[in-house]
Amino acid sequence: MSSSRIGLKQAVAANRLAWDASARLHQDSARWKELTAGFAAPGFSTFDATMTRTLDRLELQGLSGVQIGCNNGRETLSLAAFGAERCLGIDQSEEFLKQAEILKGIAGSDCAFLQADIYALPQGIRRDFDFAVITIGVLGWMPDLDRFFQAVAGLLRPGGRLVIYETHPMLEMFEPAAEQPYLPAYSYFEDGPSVEEYAITYDGGTKQAAPPSFWYIHKMSDIIMGLIRAGLTVTWLEEHPHSNRETCFDIYENQRAQLPMCFTLAAARTGG
Ligand SMILES: C[S@@+](CC[C@H](N)C(=O)[O-])C[C@H]1O[C@@H](n2cnc3c(N)ncnc32)[C@H](O)[C@@H]1O
Numbered sequence: 001m002s003s004s005r006i007g008l009k010q011a012v013a014a015n016r017l018a019w020d021a022s023a024r025l026h027q028d029s030a031r032w033k034e035l036t037a038g039f040a041a042p043g044f045s046t047f048d049a050t051m052t053r054t055l056d057r058l059e060l061q062g063l064s065g066v067q068i069g070c071n072n073g074r075e076t077l078s079l080a081a082f083g084a085e086r087c088l089g090i091d092q093s094e095e096f097l098k099q100a101e102i103l104k105g106i107a108g109s110d111c112a113f114l115q116a117d118i119y120a121l122p123q124g125i126r127r128d129f130d131f132a133v134i135t136i137g138v139l140g141w142m143p144d145l146d147r148f149f150q151a152v153a154g155l156l157r158p159g160g161r162l163v164i165y166e167t168h169p170m171l172e173m174f175e176p177a178a179e180q181p182y183l184p185a186y187s188y189f190e191d192g193p194s195v196e197e198y199a200i201t202y203d204g205g206t207k208q209a210a211p212p213s214f215w216y217i218h219k220m221s222d223i224i225m226g227l228i229r230a231g232l233t234v235t236w237l238e239e240h241p242h243s244n245r246e247t248c249f250d251i252y253e254n255q256r257a258q259l260p261m262c263f264t265l266a267a268a269r270t271g272g
Helices: 008-027 029-040 049-058 074-082 092-109 145-153 169-174 220-229 247-250
Strands: 065-068 088-091 112-117 129-135 154-166 192-199 209-215 232-240 262-269
Touching: 008 029, 008 092, 008 209, 029 049, 029 092, 029 262, 049 074, 049 154, 049 262, 065 074, 074 088, 074 092, 074 129, 088 092, 145 154, 145 220, 154 169, 220 232, 220 262
Parallel strands: 065 088, 065 129, 088 112, 129 154
Antiparallel strands: 154 262, 192 209, 232 262
């Protein structure tokens, strides 16, 4: 992983190419087969126990939600299992949204999917969602967290709620493939993206050449301040000792000196 300076538009465009180029690998995987089989059954959800608890607490029955960075739509579609209705998944990868449409067909869902860059949403988009969801591996693709959260807040009605289930910024300091994986490899205060030229996969092992992609490390203070500046009031924050990342990060679980590995956060849009 090396570092690079690049503008927001260029980074977002490059990341779109990289995700599109990685889509086929995902559809050829055992995970995809599990999804197609799973969504054939009513009430199927891919959310883990932590996120299930969080969503249960939010009581989503009859509410309409938007997921930003929905990828193949597995989680947007899973929101139906919590009673949510007419949800929207937004992602800039056309190739992954083709997969989302296949899963939607299998599930017989009333979700919609929109191909759009979160930094350049279309004019006529709905802006009265009851809740918004951001999960695993979205914040790191965002070159500007303040503008990102402003776009997210703009999709919510006043009083609408945001829930985040993401990688803990401290985990970003470690490199599981390093010779000494338990020593911090990157600064918590890393400024500027790292660039990868491999397909983006979730197993952490597959190394197939792909267009360059740009990944940003944001501190916990960047996240909290971004939410505050976007007019979102944090109502819940919990740090967890388990991993919700690629399996290569599992080596950091169950340690005597345990790192925080992921977090759940809820916030509400205040004001009119
Ligand atoms: C790791 S995936 C999210 C996976 C999802 N949390 C899940 O578990 O199924 C990140 C997604 O963010 C999308 N993305 C990255 N930058 C984006 C942007 N500027 N606008 C919209 N989507 C973006 C990518 O295309 C990718 O599908």
